[in-house]
Amino acid sequence: MALLSLLLPAGLLTACSDDNPYFTATEDDAPRILNTDLVYDGSPLTLNGKATENFKYNVIVTPANYTTVTWLLDGEQVHEGDSIDQQILAGVYELKIVATTTKRKTTSRTVTLTISPGDDDPVLGTKSYERWVAPGATATIHDCRNISNITGVLIGGQAATDVAVDGSTLSFKAPSNLADSTYRIVLIDKDGKQYGGGKIQVTKTPPADMTLWEGHHYVSWDLPDGDANKTFNLIGKDVFEGLKAGAVLKISYSLKADDSYHQLQVMTGWWTVLPGTSVQTLSADGVLEVTLTQEDLDLISAQDGFLIGGHGFYVDRITVQ
Numbered sequence: 495m496a497l498l499s500l501l502l503p504a505g506l507l508t509a510c511s512d513d514n515p516y517f518t519a520t521e522d523d524a525p526r527i528l529n530t531d532l533v534y535d536g537s538p539l540t541l542n543g544k545a546t547e548n549f550k551y552n553v554i555v556t557p558a559n560y561t562t563v564t565w566l567l568d569g570e571q572v573h574e575g576d577s578i579d580q581q582i583l584a585g586v587y588e589l590k591i592v593a594t595t596t597k598r599k600t601t602s603r604t605v606t607l608t609i610s611p612g613d614d615d616p617v618l619g620t621k622s623y624e625r626w627v628a629p630g631a632t633a634t635i636h637d638c639r640n641i642s643n644i645t646g647v648l649i650g651g652q653a654a655t656d657v658a659v660d661g662s663t664l665s666f667k668a669p670s671n672l673a674d675s676t677y678r679i680v681l682i683d684k685d686g687k688q689y690g691g692g693k694i695q696v697t698k699t700p701p702a703d704m705t706l707w708e709g710h711h712y713v714s715w716d717l718p719d720g721d722a723n724k725t726f727n728l729i730g731k732d733v734f735e736g737l738k739a740g741a742v743l744k745i746s747y748s749l750k751a752d753d754s755y756h757q758l759q760v761m762t763g764w765w766t767v768l769p770g771t772s773v774q775t776l777s778a779d780g781v782l783e784v785t786l787t788q789e790d791l792d793l794i795s796a797q798d799g800f801l802i803g804g805h806g807f808y809v810d811r812i813t814v815q
Contacts, residue, residue, distance in 0.1 A: 583690030630670030753806030763798030
């Protein structure tokens with residue numbers, strides 16, 4: 495036996511050792527997924543692909559002869575087998591890879607799968623407040639790219655109506671029978687090709703503490719007309735059309751310390767002060783809460799939207815509750 499061990503290649507003997515699961519594992523053993531990039535070390539597990547190419551990935555499992563691999567995308571099984579090679583629309587998904595043996599023993603890995611759009615593919619704007627719509631209501635999404643050929647929209651597999659493209663803006667009416675939930679948007683071009691458009695929340699009421707805008711926008715009504723920082727006017731009036739009386743705007747602000755004074759005022763697009771509000775003198779960073787009445791909403795609709803005026807501060811975030 496000692497002589498045999500000298501004559502045979504080392505790999506032939508070690509292949510039968512406990513270090514090689516392909517030869518030692520049996521159907522009674524627990525399954526293992528051996529891919530090194532699917533080993534959890536405390537960091538988020540991620541995989542990436544591109545919509546212009548099939549997503550391809552091979553899973554190495556043991557015991558290989560007794561294990562079935564299934565692939566679930568956002569909870570829906572899309573494939574079975576060790577290797578996947580199929581088209582996935584652009585978007586961010588939860589991909590769960592499940593290995594199950596003939597004895598029903600199982601293990602899995604869950605990763606974030608990001609499929610990037612092609613360079614010339616349509617891409618929708620990402621403002622969070624434009625990503626919710628009531629059943630049967632119209633959604634308007636700004637800052638889109640490459641959407642000139644889009645003629646159809648699917649939400650949860652159902653066709654939206656009144657689809658319209660105006661430059662970089664896409665609008666559509668959500669199906670009226672959709673239950674409150676989060677759905678994927680699928681865009682369809684004039685040739686029938688489909689593209690991923692991300693997700694939209696269909697709900698009869700806006701989500702609590704929904705972020706309408708976030709950034710760092712300086713405001714000074716001392717600046718000349720036409721200056722982008724004379725006021726804050728970065729939330730379209732169509733957003734307010736979806737709000738109801740009693741909604742609370744929360745305006746987070748920070749002071750520009752070297753300005754000589756600090757004041758804040760909420761107004762309509764015609765600089766009409768919203769009823770029940772007044773100029774606020776600011777002394778420190780903070781949050782101003784404004785409870786919108788039906789009169790406020792009617793004025794915002796009739797007078798070209800919503801403005802924040804004043805001097806000496808930055809608008810950092812606006813949410814609605």
